[in-house]
Amino acid sequence: MDRAHGAMGGHVIMVVAVNGNLTSESTPSATFRPHPHLPTIGMIGVGVMASALVRGIGDAAQKILLSPRGAKNARLLAQRHDAVEVCPDNQAVVEGSEVVFLCVRPDQIDDALSGVTVPEDVVVVSVVAGVSTEQLATILGPGVTVVRATVQVSVSRRAGLTVVSHDHPTVRALFDLLGGTLIVEEGPFDALQVPAAAMSSLLGYLKALTDWAVARGVPPADAERFVISLAQGAVADLDPADPIAEALSHHETPGGVNEFVRTHWLDKRIDPLHEVLDQVLDRLKGPA
Structure with a gap:
């Protein structure tokens, strides 16, 4: 840079x-x-x-x-x-x-x-x-x-x-x-505004994990502390010089539970997510 x-x-x-x-x-x-x-x-x-x-x-x-x-x-x-x-x-x-x-x-x-x-x-x-x-x-x-x-x-x-x-x-x-x-x-700039609009959803995902644990008997303070620690650890593994996919692979074991959640939940929802992101981009650009 x-x-x-x-x-x-x-x-x-x-x-x-x-x-x-x-x-x-x-x-x-x-x-x-x-x-x-x-x-x-x-x-x-x-x-x-x-x-x-x-x-x-x-x-x-x-x-x-x-x-x-x-x-x-x-x-x-x-x-x-x-x-x-x-x-x-x-x-x-x-x-x-x-x-x-x-x-x-x-x-x-x-x-x-x-x-x-x-x-x-x-x-x-x-x-x-x-x-x-x-x-x-x-x-x-x-x-x-x-x-x-x-x-x-x-x-x-x-x-x-x-x-x-x-x-x-x-x-x-x-x-x-x-x-x-x-x-x-300016063209790529418009597209890069869209991921910034998804940050509250990223935090909402962490809250959903916390809420699930609390609903199954984990004390709220303990659930939040642990989920935040997980998120901080995952972010700490990110390096701007390396692809995000590389860090993702470090958090998965083939056939393990991390891979199970990603393939059975996230992967099936990527296309709908991209559709929403396209709608955000259209909204940011305004009427043609």
């Missing part, structure tokens, strides 16, 4: 489709010394993904400016990070920042940018599912560079690989700090 070097210049707006709240029980990220090459960062809208980004960046940024949108989350983040300040409006965030994350749902983009002047040297990084580069360019006006990105909540731990549709040194350097950057063309 290529990594970016050098100072970050210009302005960047990051557009993030999110919906949710940062709870008071959320664990704050570790405190980092300010990074000399990190730009001033702004957030318009402060939901789940924006909060994860703030926690991942932490106090490594010289300054992080938050809009009053998502006031509760903004207040909690400001309490936890000395670098965080809350601005009176969205224009103030843009004017005071070099990197601005626009953290709203796709149907809120027009409202969020209404009356906000975006300079031509702004780079827009969009994590809005289903909104193309061309659509964003129309909204933001000519002369604004647009990069799409798929961000994971694990950026809060600096452990999330972010997929981007174009290589931009400033954007790449920032996402490398948060766990890494995968650069793909």
